[in-house]
Amino acid sequence: MLHAEFRDPLLVTVYDAECPWTREDDFFLAVVGETPNGRVLDLGCGTGRLALGLAAAGHTVTGVDPARASLQAARAKPGSEQVIWVEGTSADLPDSAFDVAVMTSHVAQFFVTDEEFDRALADLRRALVAGGRLVFDTRDPAARRWEKWNPVDSQRLVELADGTVATAWTEVTAVIDGAVSFTHHYTFPDRRELQSTATLRFRTEKEVRAALHAAGLQVEHIYGGWNREPIGDGDGELLVIAHT
Template sequence: MGFTLRDYAERDEASWLRCRALSFLGSSYHDDVLRRRTVFAGDSVQLVAVAPKPEGMTTPGPDEVVGILDVELWEDAGQPVATIDTVAVHPDHQRQGIAGSLLATALGRLSGHGLAWVDAYTREDPGAGAWYAAQGFVVDSTYLHVYRGGGEGVQDAHGDDGFAAPYGLGAPVTAFFHGPDEDPDRWRARFARVHQCRRYLRRLDVTAWPEDPRLAALYDVENPGTLDHDDVRALARRVGARRVTDVGCGTGTLALALARDGHEVLGLEPAAASLDVARGKPGAETVTWLHGYADLLPSDAADLVVMTAHVAQYLIGDEEWDDALAAIHRHLAPGGHLTFDSRNPAARGWEEWTAGATRTTYPHPEGGEVTTWVEVDRVEQIPGEVGGEPRGPVVTHVGHTVLAGEHLAYPESLRFRTRCELEETLTRAGFAVVEVAGDWDGSPAGPASAEHIVLARRAAQARGVSTAPP
C-alpha cells in the first residue's frame, strides 16, 4: 500500500490522534493517550504520512494519517538541537519504511539549522529500540518510570511504607515516579510495573574523519594495499562493463585505475576533503568526479557499480541502505551489476579492534611520524531476525591519529549485516544475487568468513515512495 509524506494540517487532528493511540497500544507506552494534539510554541517540523481513507472512515479530509513525526527545535548551551516529540506508525501500515522516510524528510528540512544533535525519549521497547538503532541513534542515558497501584492491578507488595502525601492527605492510591536507573531489580521486586526509559541520541555535528583534510591526505599512506582493486578490475572486465561507477570513491585510487583500464568512470564521494585529494592526482581528468550521495546518480548510466573499503557498512539505517540500493538500481542499465564488501558479523572482527592490536606508526609524507589505532566504543545489537538468524549489530569505534604532537579522535559507526540481511534487502530492491564470496579473490564464503563479497545483477523494478511537496 502506498503512502505520501506531507506537512500536518489542522484537519488531520482526529486521524492523527487515532494513529498515535493505535500505534502505542501494543507498546510499552500503551497508556500514553492524548485527547488533543500537542501544540508547539517554538520552531518545529510536523510531518504525517497519509494513505487513502478506508471506506466508512468519518474523520475530516480525504486522507488517513498512517504515520506521524513531530520534531521540536530548541537550544542547549547555545547550540541548536532537536527532540523527537512523537514518532508513530499505524499498526496496519508498519514495516513499510514510513518512520524512516519521515525522519529522513525531517532531517532534510533541518539540514540548514546547524543542529548539534537530535534526541528522543522512550521506554524500553524491542520495536522502538530496533528502529532507533537502525536510524543511527545510540542510547545516551537511562532512568526509570515506576508505577504504584492503580486500576491495572499493580500493588505495592509492602503496603504504604515509604509513601506520604502532603497537606494531611492519605497515602497515594496510585503514583508515578521518575527514578535513577540504579538497582532496577530492587524496584521490580517491589513494584510490578517498572520501565527503563532511554534517551536515544544521534549526533549531527560529528565530522567523520574523511572530512578532515589532514587525515584525508594520509589515507593512501595508511592504506597502501590494492589487492581488492585488482580483483575489482578483473570483475569489470569479466562482466563486460564499459561504464563503471565507484560509490564512495574516497581518494580515487580505484577509480583512476579503472579509467586507466579504459572504462568510463564516475567517482562519487560525500567527503569533500577526500574528493579534493582525488582531483589532485595525476590522470584525475579521466574520471568524472561527483560530490554527494547516491541519490545524485543519473539513471541508466552505469554497467557496474562498485563499493569497496566497506562503504556499504557506513549506511547504518535500514532506510538509508534501502534508499542507496534503490538509487543504485536506477543508476544501473538493465542487466548491470553491483558489487560490494561487507564484514561478516559472525566473525566478530570488531573484537580485535583494540589499541594494542591496531596501533601502527608510519612515516608522514611531509616528514615526521604518524601513529594510528582504533578502539571499540560500543556494540549495539539490532533486535529481530532475518532468515531465522539474528540481525547484525552497529559497532561504533573511535579512530585515533597522533601527528605533529596533536591527538585527533573521531567516532565512526558501522553496520554489520548478515548474509541473509544483505540478500533480502537486495532482492527487495530489485536485484538478483549472483554470488556471495568470502574474499575479493572469489574464494567461497563460509559461516566464519571474515567478509561477504557480494555480486548482484539489476533484475526488476525497485519499489518507490511518493513525497508530496510541503
C-alpha cells in the same frame, strides 16, 4: 569529528597513506573487467584509488563521494582528469547511466539503518542499465572483526608522503544490534591529537540478500574472501556481485 579521515585534510593524507592498492582492488578490477570498457560508478570513491585504476584500465568512470576533502585529494592525483568526480550521494545519481556500480572499502557498512541501506540500493538499482552489475564488500559479522579494534591490536605507525610518521589506533565504544561504534585516534610528531568517530553496520548474509531482493537486484555470487572462497572460509568478508 564523524568520519574525519575523509573530511579533515590532514587525516585524509593519513588515510591515503594507510590504504595503498591491494588484492581487494585487484578483486574489484577483475570483476569490473568482465564488462570491457564499461561505464562504471564508484560510489563512495574516497580519494580515488580504485576509480583511477578503473579509468587506467579503459573504463569510463564516475566517482561520487560526499566528502569534499577526499575528492580534492582525488582530483590532485595523476590521471584524475580521466575520471568524472561528483560531490554527492546516491540520491544524485542519474537514471540508467552505468553498466557497473561498485562500493569498496566497506562503504556499504556506512549505511547504518535499514532505511539508509535500502535507499542506497534503490538508487543504485535506478542508476544501473538493464543487466547492470553491482559489486560491493561488507564484513561478515560472524568473523567478529571489531574485536581486533582495540589499542593493542590496532596500533600502527603511518608514514605520510612528506616523511612524517603518525601513530594511529582504534577503540570500539559500542556494539548494539549489529552496529559497531568506534573512534580512530591519531597522534602526530608535533603532539597534535585528532580523532575520528564512526558507526558501521555489520549485516549477515541473510540480511544482505533480503535487502538486495527488496531493491530488485539478483545475487550472482557472495564470496567469503578476496580469492573468491566460500563464505566462512575466506577473509571474514561478504563480497557481493549482483545484477539488475
